Amino acid sequence: MNSDTLKAIDSLTITFLVDNCIEWMTKLPPGFSHELRQHLADHPPVDEMTGVPFVDLENYCCGAHGFSALIETEVAGSKPHLTLFDTGPDSVSLVRNVRSLNVPVSEVERVIISHWHADHSGGLISFLNLRGSSTPPCIVDLHPDRPIARGIAPPPKFDKVIARLPSDPTFELIEKAGAKVETSKEGHAVADGTIWVSGEIPRVTDFEAGLLGGVRWFESENDNKGGWVKEEHIMDERYACIDVAGKGLVIFTACSHAGVVNVVKDAIAQFSRPIYMIVGGLHLAGTELSYRIPPTVDFLSRQLRPSPTYILPMHCSGFNSKVALQQSFGESCVPAGVGLKVQVNADREADDKLFPPVY
Template identity: 70%
Template sequence: MPPTTVVDKLTITFLVDNCIEWMSKLPPGFVHELPQHVQLYPEADEVTGVPVVDLDHFCCGAHGFAALIETAVEGEGSHYTLFDVGPDSQSLVRNVSAMKIPVDKIERIILSHWHRDHTGGLLSFLNLRQTAQSKCIVDLHPDRPLARGIAPGPTFDKVVCALPSDPSVEHIEEAGGTVEQSSEGHAVAGNTVWVSGEIPRVTSFETGMMGGMRWYDEPGKRGSWLKEQHIMDERYAAIDVAGKGLVIFSACSHAGIVNVIKDAIAVFSRPIYMIIGGLHLAGPEFAPRIPPTVEFLSRQLRPSPTYILPMHCSGFQSKLALEAAFGEGCVPAGVGLKVNVVGDRGQDERIFPPLY
């Protein structure tokens, strides 16, 4: 039995990403930031009589990721879930304000993993939301590191910098969040969003992040940096849309996007419709993984995804390779962009396995 309820509508608004994309051609259902702003800020200019593009109210890019996920089942209310919160105290709250997001309706925040570019906006967002009457659950993996560092190649053995600390459970609760910790897969948002457990590493070429380091404090000893290339606290999110299949959110893909997709198919036994997020294929260390990744997604995976949105840490070279393989199915997504996915239960019954 599938672990979540199939939804009739999924709406995604990207609130933090490295890129801003205003002009590229988009497929049906994808909406640029500019036309949204014309609706959000319709006041006409006194001289020209048309709305003014007020650049003070547009989204800013940042090295990180955050996406608002709205799921709806026909005859029931919508659920609002925030997947990651960006890198800092400013980008998410600015962009939420710019897009006039109803923060009081966001009932759950899912942190994909403990890296500051995905957790840094949490406390400022919770502070923004504190006037809301409803509680906000913060869904996180219990294995929070003391610190994580970066050791660049070619030797990957010398830490050149540490990432800022992630928010602590105590600080999250002080800011108004209700903490739920789990390393197991579970359904949330009225059973419409799946939060994965730890992702099995089964693909030979996806060997983690060679320069990943973690600080360990041993009782009675001075702490030390130890290699941590697999980042096992990472989780993905999945939504099953009627007549479409699975929409996968993989914020950084430290596990490898092929491992992510293989796990989602094993859990759901459903086809992949859309892949969203950071694929972590940027830079020389990851360049050899691009060809086998694209080969799997475009040729070995059947049916292949209709859309793939390489964002955040995916890198320019992977975007070029994915565009060559998927054409317009490789979508140039960025902060401020909205995606509307409308389900079709009749189509689901015709082409997919029975729904339970």
């Protein structure tokens, strides 16, 4: 149990800064708002000819293969904390979207990088450069096991490496950009105890077998020669977790290389709280992973009780998993995308009624 190190908060605001998808049209539940509505409500440019607000597409968010979310947590009576979870894939998309949504970058206290894959770490240096050398410096929360390189060996045999991923930023580059590096393999609370960053995620399911075709480059200490080694389980991956009083846990899954069921089971084991919302990549895209979709949906919608109030499958979740989740969860499966904002407010009176989930 780690409930003594994670505070129940009164207000959570999530702004999605990088995702593969942009979704403006679908009806959203209460507390969710599209980017377009935010822009039109926040002093948009006015068309001189017609006198109505102008949809300034040149300066709206762009989609990219990656993930980044701005998390604002607040306990009543205390100052809010701004934390960035992942930074997208490149030096362009996060910076553009931060500017589009008027994010107060100087107030971001910490960046959590969920795991060492470039689609989650690629925008870090550009974000830090944009933030500048404000005081105190931004903390960058990292797993210490940074790979030299990671690559892709696609199906059907997963035995031929066709490409390597871009390099993750080094600790030295991060510090040169003005940040303070903190590394940990263990679970720990940040943002004054309002966000939990997990340690190693236990792999307990029999069908969540990691990233098929994942490989890592290793070099020999004796002759400086290197080679690719299979690395399917991506053990440096971490999730983030927030407890909203009277609602339950909000889980940011990163890419779910560990498997979202393993992530949920670990969060429940840590905190014995119901799951209110699951956010992020579920890594169920591609025909080679389609067999994981039915048992994943079955666990989340039928075995887990109470089932999550909302599930937001994003980034690497894949179209088929979104369809399957929508069929089981209905409107509780939210078509989230870049630019979307979510507001979750606590219900302290209801908190005593929350019981540990069972499955």
